[in-house]
Amino acid sequence: GAGVSQSPRYKVAKRGQDVALRCDPISGHVSLFWYQQALGQGPEFLTYFQNEAQLDKSGLPSDRFFAERPEGSVSTLKIQRTQQEDSAVYLCASSSRTSWDEQFFGPGTRLTVL
């Protein structure tokens, strides 16, 4: 079956622009996660949804970052007024039931802020 998909795969933004990154989880997966991966580093947790409820947003680096999953399936990560330090790969993952099930990752969106 289809895995986790993300779009766009690459995004170049000028500093100050707003961007929206989309994640389509595996169909039927309850849990959805966003991670940020800087070059040469491991991914770092941003936020977690169980269905449409955002249960943990402790990893969001600033109030410029906002995530939503209004119908409990597709999720969007929005970054307002992008800064150069926001340049990274943004990874989405989903798991079938609970947060401690195996997480399956999408290919990521590489964001470059000029």
Added chain:
Amino acid sequence: KQEVTQIPAALSVPEGENLVLNCSFTDSAIYNLQWFRQDPGKGLTSLLLIQSSQREQTSGRLNASLDKSSGRSTLYIAASQPGDSATYLCAANTGANSKLTFGKGITLSVRP
């Protein structure tokens, strides 16, 4: 706060060698530990998941072990091949806030 460490950062071995990748974590109260493979410019591919109640998991030439009391996990790769060249990351799920805490990864190069 959970911290995950993977040492060394890079490893180069000749084809056919058996090898062990190490992962250590500071908080033993984990729900599970997951090993991933990442190819350049790609996302993460899940290799093995070990629940906290398990000691090891096997998939083909891969075997992962978990020792919660010592805060360690190892990924054993048998008969390495050039196609195994990639970055291998381990991640601990502490469950309290549902997140995976990752190490920085070990970049493996298998020489033909």
